[in-house]
Amino acid sequence: MRRRNFLSHLGLSAGAWFSPCGVQNAFADNEEAPKRLIILSHNHGWTYDSWKMRPGSLNSELPWDVHLSNMNLDQFSDPLAPLYTHRNRMLAIDGLSLATAELDMDGFRHETGWVQAWTGNWGAFNGSAFVSEAGLGSQSASLDQIVAEQIARPDRLPSIELSVNFGGPEIGRSICFDQTGQPLPMINAPLKLWERLFGPSVDPDPLLSRREQTLTFSQQEFTSIRNKLGANAKEKMERHFELMQKLSQRLDGMANLNCMNIPTPSENITSYDENFDAFSELVAAAFSCDITRVATMSLGDIPTSDFGWGDFTDDVHKGLAHEIYNDPDCHNAMSDYITHHAHQVSRLITLLESIPDTDGRTLMDNTLIVWGSELANGWHGYQQYCPLLIGGSWHFNTGRYIHMPHETPIEILVPRTIDASGYTSVSGRPHQHLLVSVAQAMGVHTDIIGLSHVQSQNGDWIDCSGPIVELF
Amino acid sequence: MLGCSEPPIAPDESPLIALTPTEYNNTIRDLLAMPMDAEAWDEPFAVGSSAQRAWPWTFPKETGVQGFEGIAQGQRSSPYQIEQMYNAAVHFAQYVHVSPSFHTCADWSSMLGEQKKECGWDSIKRFAQRGWRRPITDDEEQRLEQYFEDNWNNGTPDDAIILTVSGILLSPAFHYRIEEGDMEQQIGEAIPLNDWEMASRLSYFLWDSMPDPTLFAAAAQGELRTKAQIETQALRMLSDPRARDTVIHFHNQWLGTTKINHISPARRAYGPTYYNISAEPALDTSDDFVWPTILLDVRKSMELETNLFVERTIFDGGGTFTDLLTDNHGYLSNQTAPLYGNGVVELSGDNITYNDDNGISLNLRPVEFPADQRAGILTLPSVLALRAHPVHPAPVLRGTFIFNLACQPLGAPPPGAEEQAPPDTLDAQMTNRERIEVATGSGSCATCHDVINPPGFAFEHFDSMGGWRTLDNEQPIDSSGSFRLSDGEEFVFNTAIELAHQLASSTQVRDCYSLHWARYATGSALSPSHPSVADIQAQFREDDNIQNLLISIAKSDIFRYRRGE
Structure with missing residues (x-):
């Protein structure tokens, strides 16, 4: 049954929207629910001065944390205010x-x-793409892929990689890297994601389903020779064909899904927000039906008119982001840009909270969202990186704003208006600690994601291994 | 039969070897008879993974053994690798209908009915025999025919072919080099490989690919059994361009130059010196692309210079191990010329041009380097720059590399050792050698570094890009030193050139080089003390000729026999 026919069969139009509760799926209550991971990455970093919070004039030179549940909405910074209702998860x-x-x-x-940002590794330009170059003892893969390998169901998709865009010149780039360090392709339209998630079961490609038989055939060939092999050779080939069987299981699993009330994204999406929400619905549906447990959403630039700055410029990147330290309007505009993303993230959280999970709680209770960026700010700076974790309370002590003073002896490029030398003498902690924290929360037993250590410009050795202990 | 006066045959176990990523891609190319240039491949017949370039397929790298792929002990399947094998099989199967070697009939597209089916089955059968690199057994033929029938009856003829070919490519006989040997000819524990297995051993050893029709024909006629027959084939194969690619591939693994993209000299240290650009990128990011683009060209040029040096030395030059370590001829491009400094003599001869889709455009010119500055592979910028920090060269890494060339393991550095390294900063005091000596010369560090450092210091005339320098921090360079290998050979030198000449005639270094080739040929992590290896090494010590070394390995017991379990 082709997709359009399938939609007609259900009595739905291709443009139909679905309600969040529509993605509920038939699970037995009180089954242990799987843990899921969503990685969100927007472009151009943050405007730290508008993002940061200093309730009670806390000292920026000291480490501290505050419980967000004790704060009023008016104490929240503008970019974080849209997430106020979810503050206990943050x-x-x-x-x-x-x-x-x-x-x-x-x-x-x-x-x-x-x-x-997402591998913790060096980036190397190979002429056509930036690839991830693993350091000693680490993997080339990005965080999402490392987690997916740990938690994926063998009969389902290990992960989905999404690029959310609408009309902006800067798309959501690939931030997912495979085990060879190569960037993975991103799905850039909800309909394409629908095809990937539900196509094999709703609208099976006859050739695809028959391709499973090629695996069966090769398995037969293995069976026919296995007794001729010596012990070592047999063990090696048995591992190979066990993995082939698992692959076959996945192809089979995807072709035989039994998901209820599958969402149907519109073919006529008219705004960035609609696009974001359509992707969110499908991610939620995929989690609900346990089609995948890891989703990455790389967020392209939001059109400036969407966050109130259309008359000022139509280019987030060069019209606003580059100028945040030169022009207060640009700084304010980029603050609004982050705030707009925060509204989107808030809707995603609300959606996940509205869907029951197999353990009787909600999808959000079993999901960890990591929200980061490729830069710390639009000036191409790497200082004052401001990630958010939402969820993951099974591992983290959530509901807090954590401040850690900058003490790492790595010099970071900053505008000369901030430091006359053009560099700070110290930086914040390397973000690899965040990647390790997330990996551990998702059940990966490692102390290293990406670089385990680096040498600073002044020859100091900087340890990048281990989690951020303040998160516990 | 074995004569009474001949020494006993000394086989090795025949481990199960999977095709390496290189071998897989080369085999596919030759199996489909497609051009070397993927751009020249016809569009696939069916709609498939359009985003994927036609060839080669990107597989995860093997874990490897001492930097080499294709050694059984360094191969382990992973879920990702298996998924890629599946994807690759699906991808390449789509090309059979545009392959010039697949159909056994000339007019497949216009055929109908039983006639078409007959052609399809004949084509499949031939494809399986070539892909599995041997005649298929009756049982295999029955299963394959049944599979083909199923596909034929459940879809279009074109799809039936594509699906059946996918199955052939996913079968163990394609992925693995399964060797049973000719049991009827077993002598003691030594089982000679059968003709088809021998054809594959030769082709994967010398071409990194499947046998060609001549080798298949020789196998069919039982002409791969004597040493003389094998030598005839090996000589023929070494004159084929594919052998050049294989020899280059081996040396890239040996020298570590497969990691050429890891070369990351600092702009602040080398941008102004060699390329007349500012030490720091502009704050407005307008020249962000300048240094990466320079490095892109430089890395590619270094890679090509390395490959050309290896190829021209072994196939067109003196052809000896001594030449490989001492010859001062080579190639340079405008992008690497600054690294070589003055005194380079341009030679007449073919320039090599290189252009690619990434916008790299290079013109490599044959040159003679000053004999007191460059000598063979050890002074290639690629080899030196891979063993350097962004600002300063790394004598410890270079010294370790020299011991690796002699197969003399040094063990892993103790925890925290790296942190003792002097800062890699522009404002470093003293010379690089002095700073390394201060950092490593006392306490427990000295125990190992007294051994490791001297051969590394020999290369202090070469900076982090492999460029020639006469001063370090405005001080004269001291590249003298001495060290001893585990077999007792002693090396005393004033420069890297002197050291290179001494290493070229070193017994231990030559033995190590032979051992690596023997392992590469057999896919087994052979013991250095294996008697067959010792014979090969003894011959190479005297002969010095690298092509002769490869032939002697092909004729050896470890190559022609497997040990029964």
Whole structure:
């Protein structure tokens, strides 16, 4: 049954929207629910001065944390205010930097940042793409792929990689890297995601389903020779064909999904927000039906008119982001840009909270959202990186704003209006600690994601391993 | 039969070897008879993964053994690798209908009915025999025919072919080099490989690919059994361009130059010196692309210079191991010329031009380097720059590399050792050698570094980009030193050039080089003390010729026999 026919069969139009509760799926109550991960990455970093919070004039030179539940909405900064209702799930981290990206001396600060932010590795330009170059003892893969390998169901998609855009010149780039360090392709339209998630079961490609038989055939060939092999050879080939069986299981699993009330994204999306929400609905549906447990959403630039600055410029990147330290209007505009993203994230959280999970709680109770960026700010700076964790209370002590003073002896490029030398003498903690924290929360047993250590410009050795202990 | 006076045959175990990523891609190319240039491949017949370039497929790298792929002990399947094998099989199967070697009939597209089916089955059968690199057994033929029938009856003829070919490419006989040997000819524990297995051993050893029709024909006629027959084939194969690619591939693994993209010298240290650009990128990011673009060209040029040096030395030059370590001829481009400094003599001869889709455009010119500055592979900028920090060269890494060339393991550095390294900063005091000596010369560090550092200091005339320098921090360079290898050979030198000449005639270094080739040929992590290896090494010590080394390995017991379990 082709997709359009399938929609007609359900009595739905291709443009139909679905209600969040429509993605509920038939699970037995009180089953242990799987943990899920969503990575959100927007472009151009933050405007730290408008993002940060200093309730009670807390000292920026000291470490501290505050419980967000004790704060009023008017104490929240503008970019964080849209998330106020979800504050008990949040961990706002003030005290990191993309310091190791500063040491990646190749230029290309955006591209280096995309690799560094989500793999923790050096970025290397191979002529056509930026790839991830693993350091000693680490993997080339990005955080999402490392987690997916740990928690994926063998019969379902390990992960989905999404690029959310609408009309902006800067799309959501690939921030997912495979085990060879190559960037993975991103799905850039909800309909394409629908095809990937539900196509094999709703609208099976006859050739695809028959391709499973190729695996069966090769399995037969293995069976026919296995007794001729010596012990070592047999063990090696048995592992190979066990993995083939698992692959077959996945192809089979995807072709035989039994999801209820599958959402149907519109073919006529008219705004960035609609696009974001359509992707969110599908991610929620995929989680609800356990089609995947890891989703990455790389957020392209929002059209300036969407956040109230259309008359000022139509270019977020060069019209606003680059000028945040030169022009107060640009700074304010970028603050509104982050605020607009925060509204989107808030809607995603609300959606996940509205869907029951297998354990009787909600999808959000079993999901960890990590919201980061490729830069710390639009000036291409790596200082004052401001990630948010939302969820993950099974591992983290959530509901807090954590401040850690900058004490890492890595020099970071800053405007001369901030430091006359053009560099700070210290940076925030390397963000690899955040990647390790997330990996551990998702059940990956490692102390290293990306670079385990680096040498600063002054020869200091900087440890990048281990989690951020303040998160617990 | 074995004569009474001949020494006993010394086989090795025949481990199960999977095709390496290189071998897989080369095999696919030759199996489909497609051009070397993927741009020249016809569009696939079916709609498929359009975003994927036609060829080669990107597989995850093997874990490897001492930097080499294709050694059984360094191969382990992973979920991701298996997924890529599946994707690759699906992808390449779509090309069979545009392959010039697949159909056994000339007019597949216009055929109908039983006639078409007959052609399809004949084509499939031939494809399986070539892909599995041997005649298929009756049982295999029955299963394959049944599978083909199922596909034929459940879809279009074109799809039936594509699906059946996917199955062939996913079968163990394609992915693995399964060797049973000719059991009827077993002598003691030594089982000679059968003709088809021998054809594959030769082709994967010398071409990193499947046998060609001549090798298949020789196998079919039983002409791969004697040493003389094998030598005839090996000589023929070494004259084929594919052998040049294989020899280059081996040396890239040996020298570590497969990691050429890891070369990351600092703009602040080398941008102004060699490329007349500012030390720091502009704050407005307008020249962000300048240094990466320079490095892109430089890395590619270094890679090509390395490959050309290896190829021209072994196939067109003196052809000896001594030449490989001492010859001062090579190639340079405008992008790397600043690294070589003055005194380079341009030679007449073919320039090599290189252009690619990434916008790299290079013109490599044959040159003679000053004999007191460059000598063979050890002074290639690629080899030196890979063993350097962004600002300063790394004598410790270079010294370790020299011991690796001699197969003399040094063990892993103790925890925290790296942190003792002097800062890699522009404002460093003293010379690089002095700073390394201060950092490593006392306490427990000295125990190992007294051994490791001297051969590394020999290369202090070469900076982090492999560029020639006469001063370090405005001080004269001291590249003298001495060290001893585990077999007792002693090296005393004033420069890297002197050291290179001494290493070229070193017994331990030559033995190590032979051992790596023997492992590469057999896919087994052979013991250095294996008697067959010792024979090969003894011959190479005297002969010095690298092509002769490869032939002697092909004729050896470890190559022609497997050990029964």
